[in-house]
Amino acid sequence: MPNKLPSSEAVATTPEPAAAPRKIYDVVKYGDPVLEKPTRLVPKFDAEIEELAEDMFATMYAAQGVGLAAPQIGKSIRLAVVDVTSGKNPEARIVLANPEIIHAEGEKREEEGCLSIPGFRGYVVRPQFVTVKAQNAKGEWFEIRGEDLLARAFCHEIDHLNGILFLTHLSMLKRDLIKRKIKKLRKQGEW
Numbered sequence: 001m002p003n004k005l006p007s008s009e010a011v012a013t014t015p016e017p018a019a020a021p022r023k024i025y026d027v028v029k030y031g032d033p034v035l036e037k038p039t040r041l042v043p044k045f046d047a048e049i050e051e052l053a054e055d056m057f058a059t060m061y062a063a064q065g066v067g068l069a070a071p072q073i074g075k076s077i078r079l080a081v082v083d084v085t086s087g088k089n090p091e092a093r094i095v096l097a098n099p100e101i102i103h104a105e106g107e108k109r110e111e112e113g114c115l116s117i118p119g120f121r122g123y124v125v126r127p128q129f130v131t132v133k134a135q136n137a138k139g140e141w142f143e144i145r146g147e148d149l150l151a152r153a154f155c156h157e158i159d160h161l162n163g164i165l166f167l168t169h170l171s172m173l174k175r176d177l178i179k180r181k182i183k184k185l186r187k188q189g190e191w
């Protein structure tokens, strides 16, 4: 094995730029008022926002989600991250700052869940296609079109920024059932 030493040393002296350690936030759960209040615009784009977006990706991957909105980590600003490949494709990482849906088309009914409402899912009708206009973490405006799961993720996250949870889109019966179960879990100290 000694003949392997030089090469591993060479690797050690010319390392790839290491990724900065990321902060993994606790995801705020249903019941916290921050989830149900509209957020304010991202006021300025600086290193802090870029760092925050990276930490949100890390938090989202840790929680095995495909989207995360700032209110879900207790920050009431119009910032969300989406990656429907769950980190498999770096090019699929989308930062949505101050996003708006500018076009929606079609309808699709699929089961949906939320990192802030763990353990509960429900069928929600969303547009099949949406076009979103947003700023990236540097403040540059762009437009992106999403289909199916990506369209759903855009709608779900932008809802979050408006203080709306997917429960709102369920039938009253289903919504009340979930709320009752959460209440019970809370009483048992499990929420």
Ligand SMILES: [Zn+2]
Residues within 6 Å of the ligand: 113, 114, 115, 116, 156, 160
């Ligand atoms: Zn959610």
